[in-house]
Amino acid sequence: xxxxxxxxxxxxxxxxxxxxxxxxxxxxxxxxxxxxxxxxxxxxxxxxxxxxxxxxxxxxxxxxxxxxxxxxxxxxxxxxxxxxxxxxxxxxxxxxxxxxxxxxxxxxxxxxxxxxxxxxxxxxxxxxxxxxxxxxxxxxxxxxxxxxxxxxxxxxxxxxxxxxxxxxxxxxxxxxxxxxxxxxxxxxxxxxxxxxxxxxxxxxxxxxxxxxxxxxxxxxxxxxxxxxxxxxxxxxxxxxxxxxxxxxxxxxxxxxxxxxxxxxxxxxxxxxxxxxxxxxxxxxxxxxxxxxxxxxxxxxxxxxxxxxxxxxxxxxxxxxxxxxxxxxxxxxxxxxxxxxxxxxxxxxxxxxxxxxxxxxxxxxxxxxxxxxxxxxxxxxxxxxxxxxxxxxxxxxxxxxxxxxxxxxxxxxxxxxxxxxxxxxxxxxxxxxxxxxxxxxxxxxxxxxxxxxxxxxxxxxxxxxxxxxxxxxxxxxxxxxxxxxxxxxxxxxxxxxxxxxxxxxxxxxxxxxxxxxxxxxxxxxxxxxxxxxxxxxxxxxxxxxxxxxxxxxxxxxxxxxxxxxxxxxxxxxxxxxxxxxxxxxxxxxxxxxxxxxxxxxxxxxxxxxxxxxxxxxxxxxxxxxxxxxxxxxxxxxxxxxxxxxxxxxxxxxxxxxxxxxxxxxxxxxxxxxxxxxxxxxxxxxxxxxxxxxxxxxxxxxxxxxxxxxxxxxxxxxxxxxxxxxxxxxxxxxxxxxxxxxxxxxxxxxxxxxxxxxxxxxxxxxxxxxxxxxxxxxxxxxxxxxxxxxxxxx
Numbered sequence: 001x002x003x004x005x006x007x008x009x010x011x012x013x014x015x016x017x018x019x020x021x022x023x024x025x026x027x028x029x030x031x032x033x034x035x036x037x038x039x040x041x042x043x044x045x046x047x048x049x050x051x052x053x054x055x056x057x058x059x060x061x062x063x064x065x066x067x068x069x070x071x072x073x074x075x076x077x078x079x080x081x082x083x084x085x086x087x088x089x090x091x092x093x094x095x096x097x098x099x100x101x102x103x104x105x106x107x108x109x110x111x112x113x114x115x116x117x118x119x120x121x122x123x124x125x126x127x128x129x130x131x132x133x134x135x136x137x138x139x140x141x142x143x144x145x146x147x148x149x150x151x152x153x154x155x156x157x158x159x160x161x162x163x164x165x166x167x168x169x170x171x172x173x174x175x176x177x178x179x180x181x182x183x184x185x186x187x188x189x190x191x192x193x194x195x196x197x198x199x200x201x202x203x204x205x206x207x208x209x210x211x212x213x214x215x216x217x218x219x220x221x222x223x224x225x226x227x228x229x230x231x232x233x234x235x236x237x238x239x240x241x242x243x244x245x246x247x248x249x250x251x252x253x254x255x256x257x258x259x260x261x262x263x264x265x266x267x268x269x270x271x272x273x274x275x276x277x278x279x280x281x282x283x284x285x286x287x288x289x290x291x292x293x294x295x296x297x298x299x300x301x302x303x304x305x306x307x308x309x310x311x312x313x314x315x316x317x318x319x320x321x322x323x324x325x326x327x328x329x330x331x332x333x334x335x336x337x338x339x340x341x342x343x344x345x346x347x348x349x350x351x352x353x354x355x356x357x358x359x360x361x362x363x364x365x366x367x368x369x370x371x372x373x374x375x376x377x378x379x380x381x382x383x384x385x386x387x388x389x390x391x392x393x394x395x396x397x398x399x400x401x402x403x404x405x406x407x408x409x410x411x412x413x414x415x416x417x418x419x420x421x422x423x424x425x426x427x428x429x430x431x432x433x434x435x436x437x438x439x440x441x442x443x444x445x446x447x448x449x450x451x452x453x454x455x456x457x458x459x460x461x462x463x464x465x466x467x468x469x470x471x472x473x474x475x476x477x478x479x480x481x482x483x484x485x486x487x488x489x490x491x492x493x494x495x496x497x498x499x500x501x502x503x504x505x506x507x508x509x510x511x512x513x514x515x516x517x518x519x520x521x522x523x524x525x526x527x528x529x530x531x532x533x534x535x536x537x538x539x540x541x542x543x544x545x546x547x548x549x550x551x552x553x554x555x556x557x558x559x560x561x562x563x564x565x566x567x568x569x570x571x572x573x574x575x576x577x578x579x580x581x582x583x584x585x586x587x588x589x590x591x592x593x594x595x596x597x598x599x600x601x602x603x604x605x606x607x608x609x610x611x612x613x614x615x616x617x618x619x620x621x622x623x624x625x626x627x628x629x630x631x632x633x634x635x636x637x638x639x640x641x642x643x644x645x646x647x648x649x650x651x652x653x654x655x656x657x658x659x660x661x662x663x664x665x666x667x668x669x670x671x672x673x674x675x676x677x678x679x680x681x682x683x684x685x686x687x688x689x690x691x692x693x694x695x696x697x698x699x700x701x702x703x704x705x706x707x708x709x710x711x712x713x714x715x716x717x718x719x720x721x722x723x724x725x726x727x728x729x730x731x732x733x734x735x736x737x738x739x740x741x742x743x744x745x746x747x748x749x750x751x752x753x754x755x756x757x758x759x760x761x762x763x764x765x766x767x768x769x770x771x772x773x774x775x776x777x778x779x780x781x782x783x784x785x786x787x788x789x790x791x792x
Contacts, residue, residue, distance in 0.1 A: 044078045053087045061093060069105075076101050080112035086421040088119055089452055095120060095128040099135060107139045114145055117153070123453075126156040151186050155193035163190045181207070185220070197228050283309065287318050294326050302326055321352040328358050333365035353383060357394070364402055373411050380415075396428055400562065405436040423452030427459040434466055434564070442466035457483055461515040465564055473577050476522075483519035484528055487535060488512035518570045524578035526780065530770035571783060581618045584784060586777075592680075592741050593781040599677040600641035606632045610642070622652045630657065640668055640681050644786045676739035683732035683744070684786070687751045690725035726755060743769055743778040 047056035154163035191200035293302035327336035363372035399408035426449035446463030464479030520528035613628035753762035
């Protein structure tokens, strides 16, 4: 349902409409740059007229605070023209210029202020927007634009009292019914932005009681429940809506989200099937039951229900869409393509949202690439702006999944021509150049994306990755530090809004966290890594169904994820660029690391060779490090700690020593009266045997082949090691828990659940570990010293 009140955020549409209501002073915009005095004015005007927007923007920025009155006025007007042309860049600089611009001059033409406040709001720069609104209110007290915009902006900027004061004054004027409704919606938004959910719902409930048949409020209630996650507070109202209006699709969908929040799809189905039993002829309810069966993978049941719906109401567009999606979900791509085409031909513009999207995916699967791009463009034009962003991200995932990098570059490039100010599109072009191995082009478009949106996690991260690939690790490290400056959990309302678009898509919404975590890891800021992981776990707990268990271990193999999230690459970058010998020595002096070293490296000569091995390692001489360790093994040949360390170095340099070292590790037996230190090493070896036994046996001399073998392991190969290997590792983990090696036990327990494929249980010990040791000292020491053998 569409309503003029539906999206009461700070959007250009609402603001422009308010501009038209503003009094004469706000409507008297003079043509920019017409000042006769200004040397810059006419020049900037000519640049804008010639569409040389970047040049015009730079010319404006070069105008200093001490420039002449006419020059400054020309720049004031020119910035507004550039904003109107879609040049949404350097907003902080423009805001600072406008704040310093003389009030008397600004009062002659307020529209530039209106435009900038609008764009600042759209970019979630609410603090800057609020300062400009303060300036606007000084120039023109209580104007219509201010009253419309300030409450929302102030509440987002943490100024609830100021926002509430404005609305209270407006209510005291006894407005007419329509104006009062608009003000009440503003008040609800202000409460929500301030985290006052109870007050927001109380106000909304009063409005529902006053206007019981108003469809907008039911839509709005659904939006609130999804935005805030306060399902327990919104459900009584939603259930009442369903009881009174069984065809209220928004409320039905909210019931679905609530069921997912509490349990899983089966619970949602049970709830809807109960409603369907009470109302067997209700098309809306039965359509929702069919859709839930499609989503939850009950394909046979879904097919029967869809055919029944179409027989009852052949014009049921949702049922037609579900049939097309069902054909796609069951991998009948040619049939899905044919059916969706016929559906579009029959219903034209009345087809459901995402019809062209599924047709585009069907085209991709059947090799119709031109049609795929055409249909995705159609879908984007039909979709609201928020859905468009979501579809672009899904399309990005589809292009990556099918390895269609050039097609993706062309697709996003065409869109970028239509929307030149959209930095996210430039970021995607950069991303797919990166995937294609075209790192110079990735840097070119990454720089453009960052210029348009300097606070973009994605653009900055991919730019850093591309610099790293070209060997410019100094610049890469600078960019990674920028990504690690602010956690995504507190950085952007826009990110949180994006997350709320989907309750089922983990990627790409975890992307912001992963950029932050990997950047912090590369910089060696491990406390930020653990903080980011805590936030990510909280995010996943909210977004992942509680019963989510991976049935195919390969789907969570670290080599199956996107390359920009490679734990191996991130840690290798950290080792080469951020880990110093001093840092390492500090790690080795602590707890569990110190206990292992002191137990296994007692002999003075062995200790001397071990220290030389470390020094060579930190100089980047892995071959030399391996040589010192092998020399130590000649003195203490049965030392399993040194054996594993030597194997780690051997993997890194593809040494022929891998074969004897690996066989020694794979056949290691725990002594009868084992010490706690020996139990710790045995547990590590069990984890290795479970994950890499077959790969090592088949590819003894090549780390590249080992890694490829790991990512290509068939389901049967995993099953061959599952029963015996899992039991062995589980027993070793339980034994290790009873020792002083508590942190290592948590690491190994997580590894155990990883190989079982239970994502949620795997997260629990990791969460406990990072709570105990936020700087990851034991983990870093472990991987640096002996863990190269395990992280492959």
